[in-house]
Amino acid sequence: MASAANVIKEASATDASSYTTTAQAGASGKGYVITVINSKTTTPETVTLVHSGGLNPVEILSVVGTGSNRRMTVFRALKTSGVSAGTFTADAGGVTQTGWIVIVDEVTDPDTSGTDGSAMVVQSASNDGSSTTASVTLASFGDPTNNLAWMSVMLNSNVAITEESGYTELADLGHGGPTRRGFSEYKVGEDTQPTATFTSSPWNAIGLELKAAAGGTPFTITPSGAITPAGSLVRATDKRLGGATTPAGSIVKAVASFLAGGSSPTGSLRKDVSKPIAGSISPTGALDLLRFFALAVGGSISPGGTLRRDSSKLLAGALTPAGSVRKDVSKTFAGAITPAGPLALLRFFAIALAGAIAPSGTLRRDVGKLLTGATAPGGSLRREIAKQLAGTAAPAGSLAKSIAKRFSGSVAPVGALATQVSAVVQLGRLWAVFARRVVAASVARRLRARGEARRARSEAADTRLL
Amino acid sequence: MALETLTVCSGPGWSISVVLDDTTREVKRVAWTNTSGLAITATLHRAAASRTVAVSGSGQVNVPAGYVLDEVADVGLAVLVRY
Numbered sequence: 001m002a003s004a005a006n007v008i009k010e011a012s013a014t015d016a017s018s019y020t021t022t023a024q025a026g027a028s029g030k031g032y033v034i035t036v037i038n039s040k041t042t043t044p045e046t047v048t049l050v051h052s053g054g055l056n057p058v059e060i061l062s063v064v065g066t067g068s069n070r071r072m073t074v075f076r077a078l079k080t081s082g083v084s085a086g087t088f089t090a091d092a093g094g095v096t097q098t099g100w101i102v103i104v105d106e107v108t109d110p111d112t113s114g115t116d117g118s119a120m121v122v123q124s125a126s127n128d129g130s131s132t133t134a135s136v137t138l139a140s141f142g143d144p145t146n147n148l149a150w151m152s153v154m155l156n157s158n159v160a161i162t163e164e165s166g167y168t169e170l171a172d173l174g175h176g177g178p179t180r181r182g183f184s185e186y187k188v189g190e191d192t193q194p195t196a197t198f199t200s201s202p203w204n205a206i207g208l209e210l211k212a213a214a215g216g217t218p219f220t221i222t223p224s225g226a227i228t229p230a231g232s233l234v235r236a237t238d239k240r241l242g243g244a245t246t247p248a249g250s251i252v253k254a255v256a257s258f259l260a261g262g263s264s265p266t267g268s269l270r271k272d273v274s275k276p277i278a279g280s281i282s283p284t285g286a287l288d289l290l291r292f293f294a295l296a297v298g299g300s301i302s303p304g305g306t307l308r309r310d311s312s313k314l315l316a317g318a319l320t321p322a323g324s325v326r327k328d329v330s331k332t333f334a335g336a337i338t339p340a341g342p343l344a345l346l347r348f349f350a351i352a353l354a355g356a357i358a359p360s361g362t363l364r365r366d367v368g369k370l371l372t373g374a375t376a377p378g379g380s381l382r383r384e385i386a387k388q389l390a391g392t393a394a395p396a397g398s399l400a401k402s403i404a405k406r407f408s409g410s411v412a413p414v415g416a417l418a419t420q421v422s423a424v425v426q427l428g429r430l431w432a433v434f435a436r437r438v439v440a441a442s443v444a445r446r447l448r449a450r451g452e453a454r455r456a457r458s459e460a461a462d463t464r465l466l
Numbered sequence: 467m468a469l470e471t472l473t474v475c476s477g478p479g480w481s482i483s484v485v486l487d488d489t490t491r492e493v494k495r496v497a498w499t500n501t502s503g504l505a506i507t508a509t510l511h512r513a514a515a516s517r518t519v520a521v522s523g524s525g526q527v528n529v530p531a532g533y534v535l536d537e538v539a540d541v542g543l544a545v546l547v548r549y
Contacts, residue, residue, distance in 0.1 A: 043472070061477045061547065066491075066535040068472060121549055126475050128542035137544055156537065202537040 001109065002148055002212030004033075004186040008088065008104035009171040011182065018091040019100035026053035026085045031107035031120045032077040033208065035152040035171075036090045037070065037182045039099040044071040045092040053086025055079055058116045061124045063204045065156055070180060072154040074124070074206045078110065078117030101182035103152065103171040111211040122147065122209040129203060134161075135195040136207035144190035146212040151194035155181035157201040164195045186210075469494060472535075475508075475545045482508050482521060482545060486535060493533040496543075497526035505548045512541040521545075 007025035019038075026032070034057055038044045043064060049057040057075040064071050090102060113119040125136040134153045141147050153161055158174035161183040174181035183196060194207050470488040473481050479502030485495040493510065498521045500506055506521035512533050519527050533541050 046476075059478055061475065061545075063475045064473060066472075066474070066537050066542075118549070123549060124477075124547045125545060127544040128474075129540045130537055130542075131540045137546065139546060139548065 001188065002146060002210070003108050003188065004105050004148060004150065004168070004170060004210075005108070006103065006170040006184070007106045008102060009173050009182075011099075011101045011173045011175040011180075013099045013175040013177045015096050015098055016100065017094050017096050018089055019097075019102060020089040021087045021102055021104070024053070024085040024087050025104055025106065026051060026055050026083050027106075028079055028081045028083040029112060030078070030083075031110035031112075031117050031210065032057070032075075033105045033107065033150060033152075033184075033210070034075040034077065034088060035072065035101070035103040035105075035182060035184055035206075036075070037072045037099075037101040037154050037180055038090065038092055038097040039070045039178050039180055040095075040097050041069055043068045044097060045095045047071070047073050048091050048093070049073075049075050050089050050091070051077065051086050052089070053084040054082045055086070056116050057088070058118075060121060060208070061126055061206055063126045063128065063154075063206065065154065065202060065204050066128060067156060067202065069178065070154060070156060070204075072152065072182075072204050072206060074152060074208070076117040076121050078112060078120055080112050099175050099178055099180055101154075101173065101175065101180060103173075103182055103184050105150070105170050105184055105186070107148065107210055109213045111213055120211050122211050124209075125207045127205050127207075130200070131203075132200050133195050133197050134203040134205040135193055136205050138192045138194075138207055138209055140192060141190035141209050143212065146188070147190065148186050148188055148210040148212065149191040149194050149207070150186040150210055151184065151196065151205055151207040153181075153183040153196050153198075154204045155183075155198060155201045156203070157181060157199075159199050159201060161196050161198045164191075164197075166191075167194070471497070474543055477504075477547060478502060480504065480506060480521065480547075482506075482543065484510075484535065484543065485526075491534050491536040492531065493529045493535060493541075495526050495528050499524045507546050509544045509546075510541075511544060512539065 008021050008023045010019075010021050010023065012019060032055060034049060036047050036049060038047055046062060049059075051057060055077040056079070057077040060074045060076050062071060062073040088102060088104060090100060107120065110117065110120040122142050123139055125138050127134070127136045134151075136151060138149070141149075149167075155161065155174070156179070158176055158179040158181050161172050161181060163169040163183075163185040164187075167185040167187045170184040170186060172181075172183045181198075181201075185194070185196060187194075194205075196205070467490075468488045469485050471483050471485050473483045475482045480498070480500040482496065482498045484493050485497060486493045496508060496510055496517075496519060498506075498508065498519070500521045500523060507518055508521050509516050509518040510529060510533055511517075515530075515532065517527075517529060517533075519525075535541055
């Protein structure tokens with residue numbers, strides 16, 4: 001939590017064109033709000049402020065009292081490094097002033113961004129009057145909880161000033177000849193109207209909202225030893241589908257049956273051989289007439305005796321006969337045939353070819369081998385089933401790209417962790433960032449290992465289905 | 467009657483002045499220049515009355531009677547600067 005404390009408060013009624021503080025202050029990472037009050041019988045000159053320890057004070061606001069004999073200027077200063085304790089010198093540009101008051105308030109845990117404390121000052125306000133209460137009106141605070149309300153007061157007299165309830169007084173001092181008074185106070189949290197009270201006197205006031213460092217008070221853990229990553233950075237990239245997959249259509253079942261076991265033919269191989277004649281036949285010589293004659297018997301046939309039944313049974317089917325035995329029936333005549341009437345002449349003529357057949361070319365042998373025996377598969381039939389999604393996948397949303405960079409190698413700090421408060425803010429933040437990256441890399445590696453295992457299981461399942 | 471210009475409030479890149487009667491100390495005008503880019507408002511106030519202006523660029527505004535900067539009457543100029 002941010003806070004403020006006074007580190008220098010000095011007043012002098014000695015005529016001088018500048019004033020250098022006796023006390024020293026200044027440190028890196030601290031914010032400084034410096035109030036300089038200079039007086040003169042006519043309008044006092046504007047003032048510059050320098051620091052011997054490396055700070056670079058920048059003017060915020062300067063007001064001149066209505067009597068035109070006093071000026072109050074407020075400066076800011078802040079450096080995150082290279083600052084050492086030093087004196088502050090206010091300079092009126094060579095013009096003698098009749099009095100000086102310098103108040104240096106130190107802010108712990110301010111917003112250190114920007115230049116010379118520019119981010120530390122959110123807003124400023126001034127006011128003046130002649131009542132017994134000095135006040136300024138600020139706008140609503142950017143952070144009403146952690147930011148500081150700060151106010152300084154200049155009086156045209158040298159009387160004590162009382163801080164507002166809830167405030168901490170930082171400085172209250174003055175000088176005579178001329179009589180002047182300087183004062184500062186602060187509180188943590190929003191107050192859009194800081195006040196301070198005193199006996200009646202013309203007054204000027206300047207108020208500030210001072211921005212606290214984000215996250216309140218930083219505690220920095222600074223590891224001793226060294227961090228030495230091995231190897232080079234490895235970029236890990238994966239892309240994932242955002243949105244959802246919504247299959248359309250219905251599930252299709254695909255079934256296939258395979259014979260398991262082996263084929264074991266029995267018996268021996270049989271060779272079937274045939275030799276067709278190649279070439280052509282070219283008969284020579286003349287044709288001889290060959291005649292056949294047949295005589296047809298006229299009349300009728302009158303079988304005598306009885307019919308005789310001949311029976312045979314044939315097995316249908318193959319290896320495993322199916323169906324029932326079929327009976328074939330035929331009847332043959334017994335007895336004698338006694339033709340009646342005259343025979344009719346029936347003639348057949350045949351003409352024989354004379355000469356010789358002289359095949360040309362050579363004989364060609366056609367050979368084929370046929371397996372005899374039986375195929376006797378062993379084992380049982382096995383059914384394998386796969387289900388596939390039909391339709392289309394229509395993912396909604398856009399692709400999301402996730403990229404991570406991981407350190408390969410290992411981090412091997414040596415020594416013990418040391419706890420340090422606020423002195424090594426930047427180094428501590430770097431360490432915090434690095435630690436977060438190491439943790440993120442470890443998580444990413446575990447997630448990727450799980451993803452690869454899941455993908456391997458999926459591929460194994462696919463292989464079984466195929 | 468003579469008028470006196472008094473720069474009563476200033477910062478880097480801006481300043482606010484009052485033009486007043488050097489005898490009665492009554493404010494006649496409020497004048498300003500602001501090239502800082504900061505949002506600044508100025509309010510001249512007294513009991514039960516006030517006059518507010520936005521301090522942007524260069525300009526001035528006449529002030530009604532009654533604003534006396536004599537270190538007795540409770541009259542003042544309130545300025546608010548946002549960074």
